[in-house]
Amino acid sequence: MKNIGVAATILLPIIAILLIVSQFICTNELVAISSSVKQMDSEIEKTQASIEDFEQQIASASSFAAISKKAEELGFIVPQKAVALTSSQFTVALHTQ
DSSP states (O other), X not given: OHHHHHHHHHHHHHHHXXXXXXXXXXXXXXXXXXXXXXXXXXXXXXXXXXXXXXXXXXXXXXXXXXXXXXXXXXXXXXXXXXEEEEOSSOEEEEEEO
């Protein structure tokens, strides 16, 4: 019986120390993984914001192109020379060729 008591007094502190050390190691690894995940999430958010900006630019470019094409079909032209006539209340632009 004394041998079991002596073995327990020697082994229990060693096991406790090993468990504490392994807990520190696991915690350290989890913190490292967590910081990597946070960094990846940040990169994903930046990429998604860039994609949204590009989508908006594409939408405005295609919208402008569609409006320009429709205006050209309707006979609108880019003025070469414009003359502005002003009165006391209104401003009128006149296209001359």
